[in-house]
Amino acid sequence: MSHRMLFLGVxxxxxxxxxxALALNAEAGGRSFASIMLAKSQMQTELQAAAQVLGVEKVYFNEFxxxxxxxxxxxxxALVRVIRETKPDIIITQDPEHSYEDLDPDRRPAMLLxxxxxxxxxxxxxxxxxxELEPHPVATVYYMSPQTPNCTISLASVWEKKERAMDCLSAQMTFSGHHFSERLSVQEQQAIHPQFAELTPxxxxxxxxxxxxxxxxxxxxxxxxxxxxxAEPYRRQGLMELERLIP
Structure with missing residues (x-):
């Protein structure tokens, strides 16, 4: 069954x-959207490329x-407008429990927002x-990267797409490359990749x-x-509402 799905990110x-989740929904004939609060200009361009790979129809950039x-x-x-324009059946966003302990800035106030x-x-x-936009109640919310997941989806059919989408994010990968070059010892770097020192950031x-x-x-x-x-893990907000038990 296809759905209107909105990802709200930082x-x-x-x-x-x-x-x-976004790619599987698009492949099933659903419409996937995303909204990002803090992406810089290069990241916005790269996210647009990643969205094309995943079948995300539109990415909103809030520039908070x-x-x-x-x-x-x-x-x-700004966020209410995105929700009312996209009219999602499902929203995916960051996990409240995880955000409290995440040391990335803006995570905690972003969760409240x-x-x-x-x-x-x-x-x-x-x-x-x-x-021009009517109120739109959202029935179902899923939290990404939860500390206590209660459901997962299989990535087998979309793993290649997910990898290609991540390949698009060179700005993030460069930032991470510098970070881990400083954080990890040579021995730890080589445990990740034997030729780590020879790679670009x-x-x-x-x-x-x-x-x-x-x-x-x-x-x-x-x-x-x-x-x-x-498997991609999620925590569904509230009780699972099933018409019958599923295997």
Whole structure:
């Protein structure tokens, strides 16, 4: 069954981290969208390329102020507008539990802003600023990269797409390459890739990301005694509502 699916992210790479769900929805005839708060200009271009790979129909860039995410009306209205325009059946966003301990800046206030916008989108909020858009309540929310997942999806059919989408993010990979070159000892670097020192910063970042992705998705799949080899983990908000028990 196809759905309208919206990803609400902070920096950008999260869109690709949820690329399995977005791509599977698009392949099933659904419409996938994404909204990113803080992507810089180069990252925006690269995310557009990644979106094409994943079948994401449109990416909204909010261009909020880095280091100063808060609950100002301007930010809430921007996210409410995205939700009302895309009319999603499903929203994917960052996990509240995980965001509290994440040391990336803006994660914690962003979580409050995201949840508030999701709630306000279905109320009579901001109607004077967007009279052409009716309130849109969102029934189902999934949290990405949760500490306590309660569901997974198989990546087997879209793994190549997810990898190609991550290849598009050279700015993020370059940043990660410099970061891990400083953080990891030579021995640890070689454990990731035997020729780590000979790689460019972009290649270093990509190899580390590739290793982390495979470890996470294998753990969520085979490592958790799943029938899935590689699995993207999520935590669904609220109870699972099933018409009948599923195997």
């Amino acid at each position: 920096y950008g790479m999260e869109m690709v981290e949820c690329g399995g 102020e880095r280091g100063d995410i808060d609950l100002r009306r301007e930010y809430k209205l 995201l949840l508030e916008a999701i709630a306000l989108a279905g109320r009579d909020y901001g109607l004077e600023e967007m009279p 972009t290649q270093r970042g990509r190899e580390v990301q590739r290793a982390m992705d495979r470890a996470l998705y294998l753990h969520s799949g085979l490592g958790s005694h799943s029938r899935f080899a590689l």
